[in-house]
Amino acid sequence: MRMLLLTAGLVTFGAFRPAAAQLAPDTALYNRLGGVYAIATVVDDFIERLLVNNTLNANPRLAEARARVPKAGLKFQVAALVCQVTGGPCTYTGRTMKASHAHLNINEEQWQAMLADFRATLNKFSVPAKEQGELIGIVQSTKPDIVIAR
Numbered sequence: 001m002r003m004l005l006l007t008a009g010l011v012t013f014g015a016f017r018p019a020a021a022q023l024a025p026d027t028a029l030y031n032r033l034g035g036v037y038a039i040a041t042v043v044d045d046f047i048e049r050l051l052v053n054n055t056l057n058a059n060p061r062l063a064e065a066r067a068r069v070p071k072a073g074l075k076f077q078v079a080a081l082v083c084q085v086t087g088g089p090c091t092y093t094g095r096t097m098k099a100s101h102a103h104l105n106i107n108e109e110q111w112q113a114m115l116a117d118f119r120a121t122l123n124k125f126s127v128p129a130k131e132q133g134e135l136i137g138i139v140q141s142t143k144p145d146i147v148i149a150r
């Protein structure tokens with residue numbers, strides 16, 4: 001199995017990887033990304049960028065959520081979701097994308113700002129173009145549930 005995202009100095013667990021993580025075939029995006037430690041590292045960097053993004057914080061609902069929602073919990077939920085939808089052994093237990101974003105009034109400009117931060121994170125960890133394309137496809141598939149209709 002390749003460990004594509006572990007260039008940031010994380011540990012490669014080799015034979016000590018938990019058995020559950022081996023349920024996904026090597027072809028699963030989850031494994032090509034390097035498993036849950038790599039995914040959590042990417043999510044951590046991504047959410048740190050979002051929290052200081054001025055385009056997002058200009059939206060008062062997002063500024064309010066930034067103060068109210070513990071970032072560690074948000075990172076956990078997003079990492080579990082990404083782990084699950086990429087074929088990993090996690091079970092996402094959070095709300096639907098519609099239920100968790102409807103009150104946030106996220107517009108197209110804010111969506112594009114989020115995507116720019118996401119790409120910056122993926123590039124920082126040298127995620128290859130193929131895997132970047134698959135991840136951005138997953139994110140884009142949620143857009144109708146997250147961006148408010150004008």
Ligand code: HEM
Nearest residue numbers: 056065069077078081094095100106110111114139142146
């Ligand atoms: C511009 C885009 C986005 C912004 C600004 C944003 C912001 C937020 C905020 C502020 C919350 C907390 C809401 C609350 O508890 O009141 C949240 C929750 C969440 N977001 Fe996003 N989000 C965006 C896109 C996405 C995308 C693309 C995904 C996944 C593909 C995602 C996954 C989640 C998850 C899993 C939660 C937690 C749900 C729960 O706690 O039950 N978000 N988001």
